[in-house]
Amino acid sequence: MALAWKLVVDCAEPIALARFWADALGYEIEDNSALIDQLVAAGRVGPEAYVEIDGRRAFRELAAIRHPEDPVQPVSGIGLGRRLLFQAVPEPKQVKNRLHIDLHAGPEARQATVQRLVGLGATVLREVAERGSVHTTMADPEGNEFDVQ
Incomplete structure (x- = not known):
């Protein structure tokens, strides 16, 4: 069940x-x-x-x-x-999250989504292109990491 x-x-x-x-x-x-x-x-x-x-x-x-x-x-x-x-x-948060959320915006909307989230208070941590994935790793206003694909 x-x-x-x-x-x-x-x-x-x-x-x-x-x-x-x-x-x-x-x-x-x-x-x-x-x-x-x-x-x-x-x-x-x-x-x-x-x-x-x-x-x-x-x-x-x-x-x-x-x-x-x-x-x-x-x-x-x-x-x-x-x-x-x-x-x-x-x-307070001390280390990198062991669990995180992935937001699936799609390649055509990823950058616009990242900019919208920055406007809400998120921070861009890094751009990633590895293992066949292209995404932006971000942090929410309290530093919790998440990815935008």
Whole structure:
């Protein structure tokens, strides 16, 4: 049986990094305000656990994005398909990622995609042409590496 999954990214600023990746991928930021409201009403979380953004409550230390075509659990706002979860951790990034995301823009759109991502806050690390692949290795605003092919 196949398992459901999500990719979890440790980071310093989950909300900011979720916004970057939502813009980069064309994904949507999950709206967990209904879940937070339920947890607050039940006394399970206090005001230190959330912030208000654009008139809704969002977890301070967790933010997720999801593919816009995938279903959402109405009671929680959690995506039920392709998603990335960004969670705050106390330690800063130290070394190269062992897992990274590849964005497939295609040869004709690669440079324009790279420039768009630089405009969102990414950094070009290097251009790579090896093993039959041509891609740009970049870093997101917190230094997490990813490739644009």
